[in-house]
Amino acid sequence: MIEELLKILYPAHHGLASDNVRVDYKLKSGLVELSDAKACDECLQRRPERNGCNKINLIINTSATQIGVVDFEAYIKQFDNTVAEAKDKCDYIFVDGTAGHRKIAFCDLTCSKEKYVEPNDGLYKLGKRAKAMSQMEKSMECLMQNPLLKVFIVTFPEKVCLFGWRDYDVPENSTPKRGNALRNMQAFIKTPSSKSKTLSTQVKVLDHGFNFVQVKYPTVYQW
Numbered sequence: 001m002i003e004e005l006l007k008i009l010y011p012a013h014h015g016l017a018s019d020n021v022r023v024d025y026k027l028k029s030g031l032v033e034l035s036d037a038k039a040c041d042e043c044l045q046r047r048p049e050r051n052g053c054n055k056i057n058l059i060i061n062t063s064a065t066q067i068g069v070v071d072f073e074a075y076i077k078q079f080d081n082t083v084a085e086a087k088d089k090c091d092y093i094f095v096d097g098t099a100g101h102r103k104i105a106f107c108d109l110t111c112s113k114e115k116y117v118e119p120n121d122g123l124y125k126l127g128k129r130a131k132a133m134s135q136m137e138k139s140m141e142c143l144m145q146n147p148l149l150k151v152f153i154v155t156f157p158e159k160v161c162l163f164g165w166r167d168y169d170v171p172e173n174s175t176p177k178r179g180n181a182l183r184n185m186q187a188f189i190k191t192p193s194s195k196s197k198t199l200s201t202q203v204k205v206l207d208h209g210f211n212f213v214q215v216k217y218p219t220v221y222q223w
Helices: 002-013 037-046 072-077 128-144 147-154 181-190
Strands: 025-028 031-034 058-061 067-071 092-096 103-111 158-166 202-205 210-216 220-222
Touching: 002 067, 002 147, 031 067, 037 103, 058 158, 067 072, 072 092, 072 128, 103 128, 128 147, 128 158, 128 210, 210 220
Parallel strands: 058 220, 103 158, 158 210
Antiparallel strands: 025 067, 031 058, 067 092, 092 103, 202 210
């Protein structure tokens, strides 16, 4: 249903034709692996030592449940330089309309040093977590301008802002090798569980009952 709503309602709200609007929408189940392809390509250009990275930022386990996955960044980018333009946008929207488990999630991904995810005095003073949250909120707000889209979103009993991030300082394979004490110590120091206070956190956001959930790769988000 969200595919049809995005194709028709959002452009119509801004007085635009929907004939050429595309919605990248796929049904997925089981282990769903997601990445920010553009960010990954830019990362590999700057860090050739990471050649061979699997480019995964977030893993979702839906079990047998099918969820709809919308590439929201690609969708909203179609409206650049129009009245429907949205400069800040999240990466994905997930929709689960199954009976007894109706859920919607806006998702933003990043791959970064931990010091930039947390509030800091460097490049991102509020931290990339805050930037991701802002992009998810603004994505919701741009869709909720249309009353029918707003009703569709807010009537889901479970609503989530999902921040998936990966620390690019963590080696692709952090499994210690037998007999190599130095490598064992380096692997221990760089594993996500020892670098982060928590792998996921949940707090209330917005006025519509959304929850914010942070998941650090390779932790699997249980849908």
